[in-house]
Amino acid sequence: MFFSTMQGAVELGIIYAIMALGVFISFRTLNMPDLTVDSSFTLGACVSAILTIGGHPYLALIAAFLAGSIAGSITALLTTKLKIQPLLSGILVMLGLYSINLRVMGNRPNINLLNRKTIYSILQGTILEDYKIFILSFILIICVLLILYFFLETKLGFVLRATGDNPDMVKALGTNTDFTVFIGLAISNGLVALAGALIAQEQFFSDISMGVGMVVIGLASVIIGEVIFGTNSLIRRLIAVILGAIVYRIIISFVLELGMPPTDLKLISAIIVMLALSMPVIKNKLSFYRKKRANSKGGKYRC
Amino acid sequence: MLNMETVSKTFGIGTINEKLALDTISLSLNEGEFLTIIGGNGAGKSTLLNCISGTCPIDKGRVFLDSEDITYMPEYKRSRKIGRVFQDPLRGTAFDMTIEENLAIAYSKGKKKGLTRGISKTDRKWLREQVALLELGLEDRLKSKVGLLSGGQRQALTLLMATIVKPKLLQLDEHTAALDPAIAKKVLSLTKKIVKEHNISTMMITHNMNVALEYGTRTIMMHEGRIILDIKGEERKKMTVDALIEQFSKRSGTRLSNDRMLLKKN
Numbered sequence: 001m002f003f004s005t006m007q008g009a010v011e012l013g014i015i016y017a018i019m020a021l022g023v024f025i026s027f028r029t030l031n032m033p034d035l036t037v038d039s040s041f042t043l044g045a046c047v048s049a050i051l052t053i054g055g056h057p058y059l060a061l062i063a064a065f066l067a068g069s070i071a072g073s074i075t076a077l078l079t080t081k082l083k084i085q086p087l088l089s090g091i092l093v094m095l096g097l098y099s100i101n102l103r104v105m106g107n108r109p110n111i112n113l114l115n116r117k118t119i120y121s122i123l124q125g126t127i128l129e130d131y132k133i134f135i136l137s138f139i140l141i142i143c144v145l146l147i148l149y150f151f152l153e154t155k156l157g158f159v160l161r162a163t164g165d166n167p168d169m170v171k172a173l174g175t176n177t178d179f180t181v182f183i184g185l186a187i188s189n190g191l192v193a194l195a196g197a198l199i200a201q202e203q204f205f206s207d208i209s210m211g212v213g214m215v216v217i218g219l220a221s222v223i224i225g226e227v228i229f230g231t232n233s234l235i236r237r238l239i240a241v242i243l244g245a246i247v248y249r250i251i252i253s254f255v256l257e258l259g260m261p262p263t264d265l266k267l268i269s270a271i272i273v274m275l276a277l278s279m280p281v282i283k284n285k286l287s288f289y290r291k292k293r294a295n296s297k298g299g300k301y302r303c
Numbered sequence: 304m305l306n307m308e309t310v311s312k313t314f315g316i317g318t319i320n321e322k323l324a325l326d327t328i329s330l331s332l333n334e335g336e337f338l339t340i341i342g343g344n345g346a347g348k349s350t351l352l353n354c355i356s357g358t359c360p361i362d363k364g365r366v367f368l369d370s371e372d373i374t375y376m377p378e379y380k381r382s383r384k385i386g387r388v389f390q391d392p393l394r395g396t397a398f399d400m401t402i403e404e405n406l407a408i409a410y411s412k413g414k415k416k417g418l419t420r421g422i423s424k425t426d427r428k429w430l431r432e433q434v435a436l437l438e439l440g441l442e443d444r445l446k447s448k449v450g451l452l453s454g455g456q457r458q459a460l461t462l463l464m465a466t467i468v469k470p471k472l473l474q475l476d477e478h479t480a481a482l483d484p485a486i487a488k489k490v491l492s493l494t495k496k497i498v499k500e501h502n503i504s505t506m507m508i509t510h511n512m513n514v515a516l517e518y519g520t521r522t523i524m525m526h527e528g529r530i531i532l533d534i535k536g537e538e539r540k541k542m543t544v545d546a547l548i549e550q551f552s553k554r555s556g557t558r559l560s561n562d563r564m565l566l567k568k569n
């Protein structure tokens with residue numbers, strides 16, 4: 001019982017890690033809060049569902065990635081060319097995509113994929129059947145990790161990372177930051193949509209609201225990863241995001257085991273992220289009071 | 304080399320804060336000339352540089368660099384020809400990236416940002432040699448994050464980054480003003496060395512009149528968006544700080560007192 005819960009959590013965690021890596025690119029590398037994520041995740045799932053029904057589960061992944069990239073690049077254009085605030089750009093695209101996602105699913109709120117051939121079917125009937133989701137997701141996340149790592153170590157990757165740090169510098173060194181934001185958000189949302197596509201195939205359905213709160217889950221994964229595994233080098237940061245996503249899933253499944261109703265999950269996610277984001281302030285306050293107390297005690301004795 | 308023709312810039316047009324920052328300025332700079340710029344607070348020195356670099360669109364006039372009209376060229380494109388260092392050491396580098404990554408970005412200026420390796424082996428060796436020329440010991444810390452460097456080290460690094468691909472024009476906006484005197488001196492002498500070695504045309508803003516006369520080959524003084532003094536050659540050689548202050552009072556019609564208008568003597 002425990003083992004299978006754990007296995008399920010890790011499997012989901014690995015898939016969600018792809019989404020978290022996408023969130024890492026927008027929030028950390030570009031330093032831009034991108035809310036497109038919620039709906040590009042759903043978009044990926046919808047595209048994937050439709051193509052899986054059509055018998056193309058692999059093509060579904062590629063198509064989902066591309067669809068997500070387009071969504072991300074629209075958000076990028078709204079912020080860079082039309083100068084709409086990043087948060088608002090994300091919200092606008094998220095809203096617009098709701099209608100598009102419904103259209104993609106043929107105006108249905110959800111699609112059932114039971115008994116359809118998915119990418120996981122390839123291990124069906126082999127001795128690895130029980131671990132098919134784990135194995136395939138693991139191979140995928142390793143590929144994504146390596147590609148992303150090598151990409152961020154290219155010349156283009158460098159300016160992308162510098163854009164979040166210091167856009168003025170990037171412009172002063174001859175690169176258009178509109179372009180780097182465009183590329184960054186496209187890749188970010190492409191990854192998010194890819195995760196959505198995999199989740200749809202893994203759970204045999206897509207639903208119009210399955211992306212709600214994805215930004216928060218992604219952010220939670222990024223922060224948990226940073227706190228537990230550190231931020232020393234680039235490769236370490238990326239691995240930390242993946243492990244963060246897995247830890248997050250384990251926490252959630254643990255909370256569920258304890259009897260928490262699944263409908264409260266979003267509340268839990270929100271609280272985890274709130275705590276994680278306020279960590280620096282809390283730490284500062286604590287050390288301030290500790291110093292203050294130590295100081296006033298010392299003062300009394302000396303006088 | 305650089306040619307500004309009757310350039311004007313007004314901020315906040317139509318508001319109560321309307322401010323004429325550049326008043327029909329014409330200025331040309333010869334190849335290899337090293338111009339120092341002085342003037343009180345709000346005289347328009349930074350605006351002058353920003354109008355050339357493209358951070359601030361101009362209202363009237365034309366700007367030519369190497370006889371190419373760059374008046375309406377976007378900032379990032381001009382940057383391929385213009386190197387810049389600002390007063391704020393935080394502004395010139397990406398703090399969360401390593402020294403060599405920062406340098407690599409600077410080194411790829413003007414080249415395509417494709418999917419080739421960010422730093423190749425040969426790049427690394429060359430970058431290391433360049434950093435060693437700064438004589439700050441940074442060559443052994445290439446993998447440290449720039450965020451860990453002191454202000455002076457960062458400014459020196461930014462200076463290197465601005466010149467590692469030789470720019471047509473180098474702009475320095477009080478780039479030593481935030482540093483303590485000893486380090487400021489070091490960065491200034493580095494500036495002199497680099498500019499001389501590569502014969503880079505340079506514009507340097509400073510609040511320090513001694514520096515303005517000691518460094519460079521030509522000096523202009525600005526006041527209320529105009530150039531009120533422009534000296535070079537023999538005239539400049541004979542110029543003293545006191546004479547400069549006198550000139551300022553005469554030409555600007557205001558007396559130099561130790562309020563915000565102060566032009567520092569040392």
Ligand SMILES: Nc1ncnc2c1ncn2[C@@H]1O[C@H](COP(=O)(O)OP(=O)(O)OP(=O)(O)O)[C@@H](O)[C@H]1O
Pocket residue numbers: 314315322323324342343344345346347348349350351
């Ligand atoms: N972005 C801006 N918006 C509005 N007004 C501005 C802006 N930038 C500069 N100004 C105004 O234009 C005038 C010239 O400013 P500028 O920064 O060029 O002066 P400066 O000579 O560099 O002064 P300092 O020695 O203080 O750096 C000032 O009155 C300033 O208030």
Ligand SMILES: [Mg+2]
Pocket residue numbers: 348349350476
């Ligand atoms: Mg200034």
